[in-house]
Amino acid sequence: MKKKTKPCKSATMITKDKVTDIFCIIDEFDKNFALELKKNLLPTTAGKKHRNRKTPLSDSGIMTILLLHLFSLQ
Secondary structure, eight states: OOOOOOOTTTTTOOHHHHHHHHHHHHHHHHHHHHHHHHHHOOOTTOOOOOOOOSSSHHHHHHHHHHHHHHHHHO
């Protein structure tokens, strides 16, 4: 039987300002990472279709949500 973990009572709350700061840091990282990734990707083959769908959330938004989720588990 697994024990349920209780949230740490001494954990500080993450405010909206902190969330915004975290998002901005991740967004800057993502922009720089995307540029470097684009430089180092293999060339695409002609004739093959690639999916480039727009997502409702940006990569930065998704990473921010994941980080905040991980912070909440501690």
